Amino acid sequence: MSDRPWYESFAPPPALPARAWLDTDAPRLSLDGLWRFRYAGRADGPLDFIRPAFDDTGWERLPVPSHWQLHGYGAPAYTNISYPFPLDPPRVPDENPTGDHRHAFRLPEGWPPGGRAVLRLAGADSAARVWLNGVEVGWTSGSRLTSEFDVTEALRPGGDNVVAVRVVQWSAGSYLEDQDMWWLSGLFRGVDLLARPAGGVADVEVRADYDHHTGAGTLTVTAATGQAPARVRVPELGVDVAAGETVRLPRVEPWSAERPRLYDATVSTGAETVTLRIGFRTVRVVDGVLTANGRRLLFRGVNRHEFHPDRGRAVTEEDMREDVLLMKQHNINAVRTSHYPPHPRFLDLCDEYGLWVVDECDLETHGYGTVDWRGNPADDPRWRDALVDRMRRTVERDKNHPSVVLWSLGNESGSGRNLAAMAGWTRRRDPSRPLLYERDWTCRDVDVYSRMYLPVAEVEAIGRGEEAPLDDPALDARRRAMPFIHVEYAHAMGNGPGGLAEYQRLYERYPRLHGGFVWEWIDHGIRARTDDGREFFAYGGDFGEEVHDxxxxxxxxxxPDRTSSPGLLDVKKVFEPVQIAGSGDGVAIANRYLDSGLSHLDFRWTLEDDGEVVARGTLAVGDVPAGESTVVRLPSLPATTGEAYVTVCAVLAADEPWAKAGHEVASTQLEVRQPATPRAVTTSPAPVPPRPEGGQLHAGPAVLDGRTGRLVRLGPWEVDGPRLQVWRAPTDNDRAPHGEALEPVWRGAGLDRLTHRVDEVAVTGTGVVVRTRVAPAAVDGALLATYAWTALAGDRLRLVVDIGVEGHVPGPLPMLGVVLGLPGELDQVEWFGRGPGEAYPDTGLATRVGRWFRTVGELQTPYLFPQENGRRAGVRWASVTAGRGGGVRVEGRAPFGLTVRPWTAEALDRAAHPTDLVADGHTWLTLDAGHNGIGSASCGPGVLPGYLLPAAPARLELELRVL
Incomplete structure (x- = not known):
């Protein structure tokens, strides 16, 4: 007989059998609200608090749902892989933070005296022991899984009731919940008391299939009612049959993520009525292709953790609805519920608004990888029942959602016999949905082949059916016959991800590839404040964790505050369900929807000449069927004189539940006309000779230091520079904690500590030439930067910067350009080029050429960990001005990259949080001839070869003018 405490058990918890989450007219009493709370550092404290008469007036109050760490008890901790406790299952440390909860309630008038009563905990992290009126009713583990307890005998219908719950942070279940997120504890989902009337509806199962050949539907709704007869009614379809009877309907409208058609239904006995929303759809793997309603599925998906910066995983319906609406508005059509079943209301919203869902079991044992998977619960028979129980509770709760099209056994838990047991149980229970589990690379136990973070070339090989073979020929043949899902890719950490378009092209080209799920939906930063009250979002290590990531x-x-990153805008662009491209003197429009025509969209065009709108109109596209294309002629356009573009946008023609009419779904920009001569050299005015004076060189509006050649004044403005700039504050993808890192290569090459030497300042008859050598200590390779200044009539100043390479300079370089310090009062920026958002060689897919305006502050992207950000690409000209007027304008012979900051790249590099960044009194203007790409190496492949910046000669030809 084990003397281990209740929370150190391999066994599944002794709760009621799992069942669907039902919307019923039986009474329900929410126990959410302020509970009495006592915090302790250990789990073996006195159980005095379970007595109804216990005096808890000295306890604090804690909201339920919540996590106690976010209310000042203990502290949050973040790890990605490593467990924050020793691996010795099922034992956990004696130092086990524990929250004792008490809540008193009275039953409302009219609560039925007959039947049973059930106490439901929707989520308790990580294990909870429950009493009602001093009577123990059970315990639970499986933090993101529902638990129900029969409390009929303990309930006091006519008096006060006290529910007491002890929640421990660490339990045997913690070994199964190593899911790359904050370790947060408590009753973080709702607590309800449910009336279960005699002869009521205990459970319901819906099977609603769709025949895409005939348009017919087949409906079977079974109900667990004991001996009570139940009827199923779907008024819109004229259905009124006994539960369990199969109805064949000659015509139904199918459910899909694009057209989420739901039929309202009820299941009734004399004692209870359950309300359902039924969607007809059929998911099949046919000839190696995953289909829904007979059509190939293509997931344009994201992985979603539940998170709010103040409430952690205690998300509200408003949070969930905001997530769903934002996903729909950004062309996302699918969600993987990483790495646990979500709040059940989220799946209701997916049904209603239309999102394909991969529903994942509450399972991850990633930390066992640090010990070579020794003792991994996925293969340890002691854990078998607990793992199967977790899968059972996932499937039973969520089985009636049409949005759920695949079950996932869990995440990053290695392989083993217990996963096979989970798969076997699920297939027997629900053969209507395929199974997925990424770490089963042999695909022995699944129906879909899935992998994470594969390079583009390997994804293409899978698409062609040319992936590396397995050792077992039979398994290899089975896997090659499977559809493929890139279950995680494009790691959206910090600046990035780069290279999205290359993946999407493959998904759309090869029928075997069914798209994937970007990692991930939201930053898990916890809202915090500095000592002086400035807000920032905290991450791992900010709470004193000994082990963190x-x-x-x-x-x-x-x-974290649910504002969009530049990466989300790129995702929206690459996920566009309508592809618009130039085709001769017309526009080719391809419908990439699964089952929707284009009648719900209007197509609008706008003509801009040098960024100014000169004409607009609409295109008559018609209702192009799903999977088909058409070409539409553009109207005759008015003459333009500058750089002209037509932008064609597909927008909602009418309000949809998830967006208003006019919301942009897809767009493209087509070049109409380029100026006949380069922008900055339309004329060639005679140069104005420089004039030496008092150790300085005067060249038109410029004053240069005669010894260093440094520009010190431009018209009325004191300036500093320009100076060769190679360094960028490394991005998360440059640091690459789980990929091929460039940052140590760059630092090893000394690119963060370059020294600048002036070799010559030469005055010629037409200007000033400054030659410099830029190199780090301890190496013989260098960059040679030559600045050629020419003053032109009209108070203009030409600068040609030639950059050469001497000896060996390792590439790729972070960036290559010059930086110029302007007065900080110049804090408003207008530019003509790509915008309005940031763009790097492999990002900025959503940007367009146009005329844009932002303040310097608005040009900064507030990544949680400060890093390279804010670059605008393809800039033809830019003006940096003061609010009172005046400033500096820069034009380029060729488009250049523009970054404007109130601090240097070096200061950005030193910062750990945005609150560390303080404006230094300058506006730092960086003009670049090239930038290295971004990639996704923070977890995944690095920068694709075409986006690497070589250490090679480069030129910037610029013209500066004082405004």
């Missing part, structure tokens, strides 16, 4: 918890397309 830093800002790896901040890897989402949304910032």
């Amino acid at each position: 830093g800002n790896f918890v901040a890897d989402g397309l949304l910032f």
Whole structure:
């Protein structure tokens, strides 16, 4: 007989059998609200608090749902892989933070005296022991899984009731919940008391299939009612049959993520009525292709953790709805519920608004990888029942959602016999949905082949059916016959991800490839404040954790406050379900929807000449069927004189539940006309000779230091530079905690500590030439930068910067350009080029050429960990001005990269949080001839070869003018 405590058990918890989460007219009493709370550092404290008469007036109050760490008890901790406790299952440390909860309630008037009563905990992290009125009713583990307890005998219908719950942070279940997120504890989902009337509906199962050949539907709704007869009614379809009877309907409208058609239904006995929303759809693997309603599925998906910066995983319905709406508005059509079943209301919203869902079991044992998977629960028979129980509770709760099209056994738990047991149980219970599990690379136990973070070339090989073979020929043949899902790719950590378009082209080209899920939806930064009250978002290590993974918890397309990152805008662009491209003198429009025509869209065009709108109109496209294309002629356009573009946008023609009419779904920009001569050299005015004076060189509006050649004044403005700039504050992808890192290569080459030497300042009859050598200590390779200044009539100044390479300079370089310090009062920027957002060689897919305006502050992207950001690409000209007027304008012979900051790249490099960045009184203007790409190496492949910046000669030809 074991003397281990209740929370150190391999066994599944002794709760009621799992069942669907039902919307019923039976009474429900929410126990959410302020509970009495006592915090302790150990789990073996006195159980005095379970007595109804216990005096808890000295306890604090804690909201339920919540995590106690976010209310000042203990502290959050973040790890990605490593467990924050020793691996010795099922034992956990004596130092086991524990929260004792008490809540008193009275039953409302009219609560039925007959039937049973059930106490439901929707989520308790990580294990909870429950009493009602001093009577123990059970315990639970499986933090993101529902637990129900029969409390009929303990309930006091006519008096006060006290529910007491002890929640421990560490339990045997913690070994199964190593899911790359904050370790946060408590009753973080709702607590309810449910009336279970005699003869009621205990459970319901819906099977609603769709025949895409005939348009017919087949409906079977079974109900667990004991001996009570139940009827199923779907008024819109004229269905009124006994539960369990199969109905064949000659015509139904199918459910899909694009057209989420739901039929309202009820299941009734004399004692209870359950309300359902039924969607007809059929998911099949046919000839190696994953289909829904007979059509190939293509997931344009994201992985979603539940998170809010103030409430952690205690998300509200408003949070969930905001997530769903933002996904729909950004062309996302699918969600993987990483790495646990979500709040059940989220799946209701996916049904209603239309998102394909991969529903994942509450399982991850990633930390066992650090010990070569010795003792991994996925293969340890002591854990078998617990793992199967977790899968059972996932499937039973969520089985009736049409949005759920695949079950996932879990995440990053190695392989083993217990996963096979989970798969076997699931296939027997629900053969209507395929199974997925990424770490089963042999695909022995699954129906879909899935991998994470593969390079583009390997994804293409899989698409062609040319992946490396397995050792077992039979398994190899089975896997090659499977569809493929890139279950995680494009790690959205910090600046990035880069290279999205290359993946999407493959997904759309090869029928075997069914798209994938970007990692991930939202940064898990916890809202915090500095000592002087400035707000920032905290990450791993900010709470004193001994073991943590830093800002790896901040890897989402949304910032923690649910504002969009540049990466989300790129995702929207690359996920466009309508592809618009130039085709001769017309526009080719390809419908990439699964089952929707284009009648719900209007197509609008705008003509801009040098960034100014000169004409606009609409295109008559018609209702192009799914999977087909058409070409539409553009109207005759008015003459233009500058750089002209037509932008064609597909927008919603009418309000949809998830966006208003006019919301942009897809767009493209087509070049109409380029100026006949380069922009900055339309004329060639005679140069104005420089004039030496008092150790300085005067060249038109410029004053240069005669010894160093440094520009010290431009018109009325004191300036500093320009100076060769190679360094960028490394991005998360440059640091690459789980990929091929460039940062140590760059630092090893000394690119962060370059020294500058002036070799010559030469005055010629037409200007000033400054030759410099730029190199780090201890190496013989260098960059040679030559600045040729020419003053032109009209108070203009030409600068040609030639950059050469001497000896061996390792590439790729972070960037290559010059930086110029302007007065800080010049804090407003207008430019003509790509915008309005940031762009690097492999990002900025959503940007367009146009005329844009931002303040210097607005040009900064507030990544949680400060890093390279804010670059605008393809800039033809830019003006940096003061609010009172006046400033500096820069034009380029060829488009250049523009970055404007109130601090240097070096200061950005030193910062750990945005609050560390303080404006230094300058506006630092960086003009670059090239930038290295971004990639996704923070977890995944690095920069694709075409986006690497070689250490090679480069030239910047610029013209400066004082405004």
